[in-house]
Amino acid sequence: GHPVEVPMPAETGYGLDANRLIAEMGADTAAVVLTTPSNPTGQVFDPEAIRAVVEAAADCGAYVIADEVYAGLTYDRDPRGIAALTGHPEHVLTVGSCSKTYAMTGWRLGWLAGDRTVIDEVVKIHESTTACASSVAQNAAIAALTGPQEPFEEMYDAFEERRDYVVERIAGIDGLTAPRPDGAFYAFLDPEGVTDSLAFAKYLLGEHGVVLAPGSGFGDAGEGNLRLSFAASLDELEEGLDRIAAGVAARSP
Numbered sequence: 567g568h569p570v571e572v573p574m575p576a577e578t579g580y581g582l583d584a585n586r587l588i589a590e591m592g593a594d595t596a597a598v599v600l601t602t603p604s605n606p607t608g609q610v611f612d613p614e615a616i617r618a619v620v621e622a623a624a625d626c627g628a629y630v631i632a633d634e635v636y637a638g639l640t641y642d643r644d645p646r647g648i649a650a651l652t653g654h655p656e657h658v659l660t661v662g663s664c665s666k667t668y669a670m671t672g673w674r675l676g677w678l679a680g681d682r683t684v685i686d687e688v689v690k691i692h693e694s695t696t697a698c699a700s701s702v703a704q705n706a707a708i709a710a711l712t713g714p715q716e717p718f719e720e721m722y723d724a725f726e727e728r729r730d731y732v733v734e735r736i737a738g739i740d741g742l743t744a745p746r747p748d749g750a751f752y753a754f755l756d757p758e759g760v761t762d763s764l765a766f767a768k769y770l771l772g773e774h775g776v777v778l779a780p781g782s783g784f785g786d787a788g789e790g791n792l793r794l795s796f797a798a799s800l801d802e803l804e805e806g807l808d809r810i811a812a813g814v815a816a817r818s819p
């Protein structure tokens with residue numbers, strides 16, 4: 567098989583355009599990957615659009631692979647996962663992780679939830695490639711998932727505050743726009759006139775000392791954009807956005 571990229575339009579803030587995706591699906595579609603909240607755009611997909619795509623996948627006999635590693639960091643939208651939103655949970659394979667919600671990236675602990683027959687086959691490959699996550703990480707994940715959630719709730723509030731700060735700052739920078747992120751910790755910046763995002767990222771790093779991920783790293787459709795991560799303190803974000811503003815202004819005609 568071969569992967570088919572179906573970029574979502576910037577004009578609608580990279581939301582899920584179900585018709586655009588369904589138009590690319592057919593009898594030979596094995597699986598459709600939906601990442602919500604999205605990296606790099608921070609968008610959370612509309613439940614109606616999600617339902618339409620899952621319906622279409624079920625009609626094609628395809629699975630929806632739901633990458634929901636940022637589900638815990640959903641701010642203004644319905645935080646329920648795709649399997650819970652749809653009438654066809656048996657067609658949904660949900661990917662989750664402790665990396666984002668519990669800041670446990672280094673522990674390498676995630677999961678796949680879905681139809682037993684698929685999971686049994688996945689386990690065969692998993693066992694012979696990685697054996698298993700370490701028991702230390704597994705016990706840490708149990709503690710994170712079943713223990714007191716206050717530390718996570720504090721971080722959730724901090725991320726929401728950072729999101730609001732970043733949105734407000736971007737609105738005040740001439741020549742810079744980004745759709746408002748509803749989840750994750752990214753804003754996908756669209757600096758006016760930038761066509762080579764890698765060159766612009768190198769310029770911002772070299773001349774202004776601030777790091778953004780070039781949009782081209784997320785596929786051809788990301789060219790011209792830059793991803794800002796707000797997994798940083800408010801003070802660091804203030805300084806970083808000052809530098810971005812200076813970099814954009816210095817490049818403006």
Ligand SMILES: Cc1ncc(COP(=O)(O)O)c(C=O)c1O
Nearest residue numbers: 601605633635663664665671676
């Ligand atoms: C959308 C998405 N899925 C999955 C992952 C992988 O996370 P993990 O650390 O659990 O491997 C990332 C990490 O950045 C991500 O952005």
